[in-house]
Amino acid sequence: MDSSDSETVVLRPGVLGPPVGCPVRWCRSARARRVSLRIDPRAGEVVVTLPMREGRRAGMALLTTHAAWVMQRLAALAPPVALAPGAxxxxxxxxxxxxxxxxxxxxxxxxxxxxxxxxxxxxxxxxxxxxxxxxxxxxxxxxxxxxxxxxxxxxxxxxxxxxxxxxxxxxxxxxxxxxxxxxxxxxxxxxxxxxxxxxxxxxxxxxxxxxxxxxxxxxxxxxxxxxxxxxxxxxxxxx
Structure with missing residues (x-):
């Protein structure tokens, strides 16, 4: 059975760059064969998918390796538009x-x-x-x-x-x-x-x-x- 939960993970996009909080949704999937990550533009967060027997340490390793790409993609997202008066x-x-x-x-x-x-x-x-x-x-x-x-x-x-x-x-x-x-x-x-x-x-x-x-x-x-x-x-x- 698939499951998910969200948290803010601190990443360092560059060697000399300051640490940055990154919204992450962890998804555990019975169909996944390897650790993967993608950007969810609607939620404005990175989604890390883990196979059932894989720990979060492997997900963190992938996030760390691709930290600069992740933060760049999140920063490039259009701002959210709330359906409110004046919008x-x-x-x-x-x-x-x-x-x-x-x-x-x-x-x-x-x-x-x-x-x-x-x-x-x-x-x-x-x-x-x-x-x-x-x-x-x-x-x-x-x-x-x-x-x-x-x-x-x-x-x-x-x-x-x-x-x-x-x-x-x-x-x-x-x-x-x-x-x-x-x-x-x-x-x-x-x-x-x-x-x-x-x-x-x-x-x-x-x-x-x-x-x-x-x-x-x-x-x-x-x-x-x-x-x-x-x-x-x-x-x-x-x-």
């Missing part, structure tokens, strides 16, 4: 300001470049996230239906998830899944990810035939991949 979040790649209007009705809705949120303040973050998820589902469904018609394929269902590493996926039964956070990306980036997953309904692989279908559906492949590589981690810092 700015992207929608379709364009900044929108959250405004709390207790007297308004309708949960959360758009008013130009403003996301207006009604009701009590303690419900604001949840209502903004619900709004973004609903908007993501609406936009993704419209794009997916259009691309599916162009390829002559059938979508069984569309699911929304909140994943750390995959923006979209296609199951063998024809179910497509997407990160709701894609609604914050520019429209052409969303279009590429949706086209990519719909193309898997014809080719459940990454063969030349698959990429030919993607190119047929969208012209944004390379630019969208670059945008997600450069800006995708910042989307995970929202909320």
């Amino acid at each position: 700015e979040v992207l929608l379709g790649g364009r900044p929108h300001v959250i405004r709390h209007d207790p007297a308004a009705r309708g949960g959360a809705f758009l008013d130009g470049a403003t996301i207006v949120v009604s009701g009590r303040p303690e419900f604001l973050a949840r209502r903004v996230k619900d709004f973004l998820r609903a908007e993501a589902k609406r936009r993704i469904a419209a794009l997916a239906e259009g691309h599916a018609a162009a390829l002559g394929v059938r979508i069984r269902a569309i699911r929304l998830k909140d994943t750390n590493s995959r923006w979209g996926s296609c199951a063998p039964d024809g179910t497509l899944a997407f990160s709701w956070r894609l609604v914050m990306a520019p429209d052409w980036v969303l279009d590429y990810v949706v086209a990519h997953e719909v193309a898997h309904l014809r080719e459940l692989n990454h063969s030349p035939r698959f990429w030919a279908h993607v190119e047929r559906l969208t012209p944004h492949r390379e630019a969208a991949q670059d945008w997600l590589r450069d800006n995708g981690p910042a989307l995970l810092r929202v909320g």
Whole structure:
């Protein structure tokens, strides 16, 4: 059974550098065959995965060896964005300001470049996230239906998830899944990810035939991949 816990570990990024506190999440996994580490951009911490029979000493050795890389990657993360009044979040790649209007009705809705949120303040973050998820589902469904018609394929269902590493996926039964956070990306980036997953309904692989279908559906492949590589981690810092 997998387990995890978090703590702050003191690292020294350089030989002469001062010690720095580093947020670490220790994960013990029955599936792990070796000690590994990765950066979790959403939580803003380094994740050290240990096999069941491996002690933390091995994890500390790996952390110490890669201390400079770990601290550099953590420092490069975009600042977290809380879903609060006055905060700015992207929608379709364009900044929108959250405004709390207790007297308004309708949960959360758009008013130009403003996301207006009604009701009590303690419900604001949840209502903004619900709004973004609903908007993501609406936009993704419209794009997916259009691309599916162009390829002559059938979508069984569309699911929304909140994943750390995959923006979209296609199951063998024809179910497509997407990160709701894609609604914050520019429209052409969303279009590429949706086209990519719909193309898997014809080719459940990454063969030349698959990429030919993607190119047929969208012209944004390379630019969208670059945008997600450069800006995708910042989307995970929202909320």
